[in-house]
């Protein structure tokens with residue numbers, strides 16, 4: 322059996338996290354090393370390693386994650402805008418091999434990202 326990822330351990334409540342949203346399919350919590358005044362991580366409870374591993378069966382789940390992010394943005398009043406990022410693979414700097422979306426807000430962001 323492969324080692325659980327940090328995010329799997331957060332889902333299973335084996336390590337603590339500041340959870341800001343949860344439903345049957347997904348979880349959102351504060352990033353431990355925030356890169357903006359608001360920096361949340363949004364994950365499916367299903368184990369999917371990265372965008373590379375998303376299949377047709379996951380279409381509704383990925384859509385659900387975006388609906389959840391919209392709800393979180395509305396709840397938190399992110400009316401000034403926010404950035405949603407997913408890193409996929411080595412060159413993008415993916416550290417945790419569990420599909421996740423970063424929600425960043427509270428400052429201006431440059432484009433293109435570094």
Ligand code: AMP
Pocket residue numbers: 327336338350351352353354355362407408414415416417418
């Ligand atoms: P990525 O580079 O896209 O894989 O991003 C992984 C993110 O997970 C980084 O922004 C980390 O700061 C964050 N992270 C790692 N461990 C934890 C943790 N225990 N709780 C919250 N966020 C974490």
